[in-house]
Amino acid sequence: MAGTIRVRATASGDTTEVQSLIRHPMDSGFVKDAKGELIPAHHIEVVEFEHGGKTVFTALWGPAVSKDPYLKFSFKGGKAGDELKVSWVDNKGASDSLVAKIQ
Amino acid sequence: MLRKLCIAVALVAGTAQSLLAAGVGDPQADFKAFRKYFTERFSKVPLNDFVNGPYSMDQGLRKQWKAIDEFPPYEFAVEQGKQMFATPFKNGKTYADCFPNKGVGVRQMYPMFDAKWGEVITLEVAVNKCREANGEAPLDYTKDDMAAVTAYMAFTSRGKPFDIKIPDDPRALAAYKKGEQYFYSRRGQLNFSCASCHVQSPGEHIRTEVLAPALGITAALPIYRSAWGGMGTTTRRFRTCNEQTRGVPLAGGDELYRDVEYYLSYMANGLPISGPGSRP
Amino acid sequence: MRTLIKLVVVFAVTGFAAAAFAASAEEFKTAYDKAEAAEKQAKALKNQWSPTESALKAAKAAADAGKFDDAVKQAQHAEALANASIAQAKEQESVWTQAVVH
Numbered sequence: 001m002a003g004t005i006r007v008r009a010t011a012s013g014d015t016t017e018v019q020s021l022i023r024h025p026m027d028s029g030f031v032k033d034a035k036g037e038l039i040p041a042h043h044i045e046v047v048e049f050e051h052g053g054k055t056v057f058t059a060l061w062g063p064a065v066s067k068d069p070y071l072k073f074s075f076k077g078g079k080a081g082d083e084l085k086v087s088w089v090d091n092k093g094a095s096d097s098l099v100a101k102i103q
Numbered sequence: 104m105l106r107k108l109c110i111a112v113a114l115v116a117g118t119a120q121s122l123l124a125a126g127v128g129d130p131q132a133d134f135k136a137f138r139k140y141f142t143e144r145f146s147k148v149p150l151n152d153f154v155n156g157p158y159s160m161d162q163g164l165r166k167q168w169k170a171i172d173e174f175p176p177y178e179f180a181v182e183q184g185k186q187m188f189a190t191p192f193k194n195g196k197t198y199a200d201c202f203p204n205k206g207v208g209v210r211q212m213y214p215m216f217d218a219k220w221g222e223v224i225t226l227e228v229a230v231n232k233c234r235e236a237n238g239e240a241p242l243d244y245t246k247d248d249m250a251a252v253t254a255y256m257a258f259t260s261r262g263k264p265f266d267i268k269i270p271d272d273p274r275a276l277a278a279y280k281k282g283e284q285y286f287y288s289r290r291g292q293l294n295f296s297c298a299s300c301h302v303q304s305p306g307e308h309i310r311t312e313v314l315a316p317a318l319g320i321t322a323a324l325p326i327y328r329s330a331w332g333g334m335g336t337t338t339r340r341f342r343t344c345n346e347q348t349r350g351v352p353l354a355g356g357d358e359l360y361r362d363v364e365y366y367l368s369y370m371a372n373g374l375p376i377s378g379p380g381s382r383p
Numbered sequence: 384m385r386t387l388i389k390l391v392v393v394f395a396v397t398g399f400a401a402a403a404f405a406a407s408a409e410e411f412k413t414a415y416d417k418a419e420a421a422e423k424q425a426k427a428l429k430n431q432w433s434p435t436e437s438a439l440k441a442a443k444a445a446a447d448a449g450k451f452d453d454a455v456k457q458a459q460h461a462e463a464l465a466n467a468s469i470a471q472a473k474e475q476e477s478v479w480t481q482a483v484v485h
């Protein structure tokens with residue numbers, strides 16, 4: 001899956017605030033379709049943010065996170081122009097990643 | 104003598120009738136009364152804020168919305184809509200060929216009365232008429248591609264004031280009045296009209312939701328609605344409202360849905376497009 | 384012989400009782416057709432209620448399962464709901480103007 005990640009990272013002082021929106025169905029595996037059959041689980045399991053070669057944030061997700069998840073966090077460090085890498089892997093082995101510039 | 108009496112009675116009855124009906128079905132009188140009602144009842148709300156629906160009514164909800172709006176959930180739909188505009192139909196034409204100004208910055212003119220078709224054309228109907236004219240199958244009126252393309256079009260019109268025209272054509276006036284009638288008529292087993300919630304009770308709660316004021320209520324559509332877990336069009340919202348009052352919804356593109364959107368958007372003339380929106 | 388007579392009597396009595404209290408497939412059809420006709424009118428007025436549709440479905444399901452008493456009840460309920468929705472639409476035609484903001 002390509003082009004699923006939107007990210008906006010803003011550096012302010014010694015902190016960088018990161019927001020991201022990831023396009024993913026995040027099917028829990030508990031919902032039935034119109035025919036009454038279970039829609040199989042299809043959700044992101046790990047999301048990782050890297051800056052300066054270090055992982056600054058890791059999210060371990062499961063069926064409770066809903067569709068097109070939005071994430072917001074801050075980390076110490078980072079300045080405008082730095083690169084921030086975002087990547088995710090889901091339970092089917094699909095993945096996507098994006099490198100964005102901190103503003 | 105009897106004839107004079109009959110005429111006198113008829114005149115009195117006629118006057119009484121017109122007093123009762125004053126403003127009903129007369130767009131300009133309706134507009135004044137509608138605007139006065141909302142601005143007086145909610146005197147602290149800036150006029151242009153009504154287009155933000157429940158967020159103009161509830162500060163706590165507004166805070167949450169502001170936080171989400173920094174990174175809006177409808178972004179994917181806008182991106183998808185932009186792609187749809189850039190992708191030609193099988194015959195080589197594009198959406199841009201169907202709309203004034205290539206479809207950019209025109210959403211605030213819809214719904215419009217089309218004299219050629221003799222009916223009200225909403226943005227969604229215009230999209231499908233465009234597709235059909237170019238040999239493409241029409242889209243489902245409620246979500247997915249229709250929501251995406253109208254989200255993109257709304258986005259290009261953000262901030263532009265509603266500019267809905269009712270031309271000097273009895274069919275246009277009839278459509279306006281039908282829309283007004285739909286808005287104020289009770290329906291469904293729960294016996295609510297649109298006005299029951301959006302004129303009588305804006306800012307109040309219905310179950311867990313805060314009700315939006317009817318003034319400017321079409322400005323934020325289409326919306327990403329958390330309750331749906333996705334995007335929905337004006338049609339989807341109307342259908343959901345019908346279902347919520349235990350009424351059977353009408354089909355997308357139904358005359359009554361077009362007419363009520365026409366009425367509501369005319370009432371919002373001058374107010375800015377705030378769509379695409381996000382709602383709880 | 385006496386047993387046979389007893390059995391015949393028992394069957395006759397229960398058969399009679401069953402005929403007296405159970406609705407028939409024909410009775411269901413009559414009730415359902417009436418309900419459907421009313422719902423068709425409601426649809427023409429663009430004012431159908433969702434519980435009417437549910438009742439019609441339930442009536443059909445009960446009839447398919449051979450439960451004609453239930454089926455007739457549901458069909459009659461559906462007809463009542465459909466008639467109420469028609470009455471609502473007709474009344475609203477004249478009273479809606481009273482609700483208009485002025």
